[in-house]
Amino acid sequence: QAETVLKFSTYTPAQNFVYKNVYIPMMREIEAKSNGEIKFEAYPGSALGKMPEQYDLVKSGLADISTYIPSYSRGRFPLTEAGSLPFAFETSDQGTMSLNAVTQKWLGAEHKGVKLLLLWTPVPAAFLTKGVAIEKIADLKDLKMRSAGAVANDVLKLVGSNVLTVPLPELYTALERGVVNGSIMDPVTAVAYKLYEPADHFTNLSFSSVVAAVGMNTRSWEKLTPEQQKIVMEASATAATRVGPIYAEKRREAYEVMRKDNFTMLEFSADEKKKFADMVVPLWDKWVEKLEDEGIQAKAFMADFKAAIAKHAAMKQASN
Amino acid sequence: MRFTNWLIRALDKASKFGTLVGAALCFAMMAVLTIDVILRATFNTAIYGAIELAVFALVLMAFFAQAEAFTAGRHITVDFFIQRAPAPVKTVIEFVTLTISLGIMVLMSIATMLSGLETIEEGEISFTLQLPVGYFKLAAGVGLILLTLAMLRRWLGLLVGARDGSGPPR
Amino acid sequence: MSTIAIGLLGVIVMLVLMALRMHIGFTMAVVGFVGIYIITGDWYIAFHSLGTVPYSSVATFLLIAVPLFTLMGRFAYHSGISADLYATASTWMRHLPGGLAVATVGACAMFSAVSGSSLAAAASMGAIAVPEMLRHKIDPRLATGVVAAGGTLGIMIPPSLGFIIYGLIAEESIGTLLIAGILPGIILAGSFMVVAMIWATLSPAMATRQAAATWGERFRSLGGVWGILVLFGLVMGGIYGGFMTPTEAAAIGAAGSLLLLVLRKGWSLPEISESLRETTAITAMIFMILIGAHVFNVFLALSRLPTSITDFVIALEISPIMILLVIFAGYVVLGCFLDTLAMIVLTVPILLPAIQAMGYDPIWFGVMIVMVMEMGLITPPVGMIVYVIKGVVPAVELRDIFVGVWPFVAAQVAILMLFLFWPDITLWLPGLMRD
Numbered sequence A: 001q002a003e004t005v006l007k008f009s010t011y012t013p014a015q016n017f018v019y020k021n022v023y024i025p026m027m028r029e030i031e032a033k034s035n036g037e038i039k040f041e042a043y044p045g046s047a048l049g050k051m052p053e054q055y056d057l058v059k060s061g062l063a064d065i066s067t068y069i070p071s072y073s074r075g076r077f078p079l080t081e082a083g084s085l086p087f088a089f090e091t092s093d094q095g096t097m098s099l100n101a102v103t104q105k106w107l108g109a110e111h112k113g114v115k116l117l118l119l120w121t122p123v124p125a126a127f128l129t130k131g132v133a134i135e136k137i138a139d140l141k142d143l144k145m146r147s148a149g150a151v152a153n154d155v156l157k158l159v160g161s162n163v164l165t166v167p168l169p170e171l172y173t174a175l176e177r178g179v180v181n182g183s184i185m186d187p188v189t190a191v192a193y194k195l196y197e198p199a200d201h202f203t204n205l206s207f208s209s210v211v212a213a214v215g216m217n218t219r220s221w222e223k224l225t226p227e228q229q230k231i232v233m234e235a236s237a238t239a240a241t242r243v244g245p246i247y248a249e250k251r252r253e254a255y256e257v258m259r260k261d262n263f264t265m266l267e268f269s270a271d272e273k274k275k276f277a278d279m280v281v282p283l284w285d286k287w288v289e290k291l292e293d294e295g296i297q298a299k300a301f302m303a304d305f306k307a308a309i310a311k312h313a314a315m316k317q318a319s320n
Numbered sequence B: 001m002r003f004t005n006w007l008i009r010a011l012d013k014a015s016k017f018g019t020l021v022g023a024a025l026c027f028a029m030m031a032v033l034t035i036d037v038i039l040r041a042t043f044n045t046a047i048y049g050a051i052e053l054a055v056f057a058l059v060l061m062a063f064f065a066q067a068e069a070f071t072a073g074r075h076i077t078v079d080f081f082i083q084r085a086p087a088p089v090k091t092v093i094e095f096v097t098l099t100i101s102l103g104i105m106v107l108m109s110i111a112t113m114l115s116g117l118e119t120i121e122e123g124e125i126s127f128t129l130q131l132p133v134g135y136f137k138l139a140a141g142v143g144l145i146l147l148t149l150a151m152l153r154r155w156l157g158l159l160v161g162a163r164d165g166s167g168p169p170r
Numbered sequence C: 001m002s003t004i005a006i007g008l009l010g011v012i013v014m015l016v017l018m019a020l021r022m023h024i025g026f027t028m029a030v031v032g033f034v035g036i037y038i039i040t041g042d043w044y045i046a047f048h049s050l051g052t053v054p055y056s057s058v059a060t061f062l063l064i065a066v067p068l069f070t071l072m073g074r075f076a077y078h079s080g081i082s083a084d085l086y087a088t089a090s091t092w093m094r095h096l097p098g099g100l101a102v103a104t105v106g107a108c109a110m111f112s113a114v115s116g117s118s119l120a121a122a123a124s125m126g127a128i129a130v131p132e133m134l135r136h137k138i139d140p141r142l143a144t145g146v147v148a149a150g151g152t153l154g155i156m157i158p159p160s161l162g163f164i165i166y167g168l169i170a171e172e173s174i175g176t177l178l179i180a181g182i183l184p185g186i187i188l189a190g191s192f193m194v195v196a197m198i199w200a201t202l203s204p205a206m207a208t209r210q211a212a213a214t215w216g217e218r219f220r221s222l223g224g225v226w227g228i229l230v231l232f233g234l235v236m237g238g239i240y241g242g243f244m245t246p247t248e249a250a251a252i253g254a255a256g257s258l259l260l261l262v263l264r265k266g267w268s269l270p271e272i273s274e275s276l277r278e279t280t281a282i283t284a285m286i287f288m289i290l291i292g293a294h295v296f297n298v299f300l301a302l303s304r305l306p307t308s309i310t311d312f313v314i315a316l317e318i319s320p321i322m323i324l325l326v327i328f329a330g331y332v333v334l335g336c337f338l339d340t341l342a343m344i345v346l347t348v349p350i351l352l353p354a355i356q357a358m359g360y361d362p363i364w365f366g367v368m369i370v371m372v373m374e375m376g377l378i379t380p381p382v383g384m385i386v387y388v389i390k391g392v393v394p395a396v397e398l399r400d401i402f403v404g405v406w407p408f409v410a411a412q413v414a415i416l417m418l419f420l421f422w423p424d425i426t427l428w429l430p431g432l433m434r435d
Ligand code: NA
Pocket: C111, C112, C113, C114, C115, C116, C117, C153, C154, C155, C156, C157, C158, C159, C160
């Protein structure tokens, strides 16, 4: 058997913990289990293309495997967008496991030209703010909030915030000088970009998630033997189980950093949380309705998806 | 011949019009962002999707202006090494490099159009204003086609000039 | 053939085609396209890259600043402010040794504060300052040399298209980069003034002194230029203070510059539309380079040339300073032939990983290479800025301009060494932004 070299491309920098703790072990596992028949060449840190280009370059075959963010191209992966619906998941583990439970049955087909290996979500994002406390929905009204996600945009508009676009490298200064009052942000990214320095409040509310995907070019996939395909799928499944725990750990570390920085950590009251959840229910319904209109079986999908979320609900206690 | 002349004039008009549209969009981009900043500073409000509008304006402007930028000789080249070469040598070199350039631009135009059509079919929309992204890619492809035609015109001019000895057109 | 060899070959073929006067953007696209095919062995992959790259290279929020800062400079230029800038600077400085030459540096620095590129600064100041200096019997070599040197401030003092493109490629904050250019720009301007004064003192016959203006005259002369100073303060203050993103500041800058034009010339439609058309053409030109560079960089990444250069540099047993000096020398040579923006898109993806691996700050490196590239624009055998000046004052011999430039290049080298051994000078101002 000749050696197959697979190009693995990701926007994640080589020193990032997801790259080190999820992607590298996944590649090593495939190399080891295939007895050296498969070898990886890695292109981390957007070497082959920036984040929004990663799907295109695995689809064309420039990379054999790439990691991309379906939520970044709105409308392109309609069902996968369910993972970004407000309050879908409480933890990274719950999100990752629920999504992968419905991946092969529902989501794989809409990732065209690609064999979808796994989906994962980081820690759900909530509100990172400077000088304003967000403890109830009304607090969000008229605030200048940065958002980078489609669904988060819609929710912010719904609650009356001013939605602004600020690239991540400029967010530090923007927060510091009040160009924005806050941002939809997860604690891990907030610490990675030192955003906890200008900001001083964090509202812990599992508000919205981004969905990341790892996909393999269809032609490259078909060139693998059935045994090799099995090895790749097994390694992908193992990789998915690694995401939640590492994010739980990183979240604990991030909270620690924020506490040391005298952050005010806030929560919505149970009543207010319920009110918010009720308020965004129409967004879920509208989402289903819109896709049904386009001929996509969103209702049936939603039943499976919600069952998966409920099934993995235990995980949120485990990793909290 | 008459048809050729008509075609050339239509091409000239199209590339001039492209720059004009680009210039208007450039102004619009400035206006939208300025108003957005002023609104934020005075009324604590913002134009929904202002940045997105500006990015789309930028795309249209950049691609529609390509043809005229080429015709007007705006594109940067390294003149040092062949500036003292005799005119016929220069013409031959230009013909060769232009043929290569034309080749890549034909491919790039077609590939961009196809990519645009694919994006339309996949239904990708913009984050905030939910505008269909594919049509803007298609517009980029149109701009590149205009550029390719402008290059083709220059290429044919070199070919004809070399044959009847009238030299390269400008 | 190893992929690294293919990568090297690609670089060579690209340089040859460029030397044959092929357009830079097309050259990079062709070599990138063929290179992707050779490495992947699949035409479809190479073709597909050509289809996705143009749109994704351009549809970037950070690039909005490119046309807007260009527009700011074009409006300012068409408002006829250059003559006023020069008049003001000479009112303040003409009594110094080589006074009009010193004033030229001051006027160039002020024009740079609204213009994003060096060639624009050199062209507009050259046309006004050189004839005036020649009329006052200043040595033509000093007169043209000082404009050439002053022109290089255009891309160092913000706004600067060079820093925008660098920030985009290096994924660094553009706001931080722009702010980082202010202090080096002022230091450079100061050193050029000192050089002009020393030159004039050493050979007083060559550069005559003028009678000093009264303080009343000096403050009255500010009437013509206050707009530019306010505009610079607004734009840079907005970025520095974090009240605006660089993109928004660029829009405000362009709108403010339009206001200046209207205040000085009324609603002069021909000039407004000319500014917009020029901006559109310049933007089209720059973006075609970005598109070509994007295709080329995919090929380079596939060839693994940048990673092997990094590994190679790390393994070298030479001090990092030596490596930097070699890199800088390479930039001076490249700067003889290539435009600054083209150099940035070509070299930064190859070199930056190695630079960061050696532990240097990417913001600092950006300031350094922009400065070095500008030296290439005024040194023989080819200096774009020098040609521009020759274009606006044809009476002066090209050779004289190149001779006149040397003392200023010496000053640039001295400042470069200063920043090399005390990088904190460039990082101090942006550092304050974060405190
Ligand atoms: Na400038």
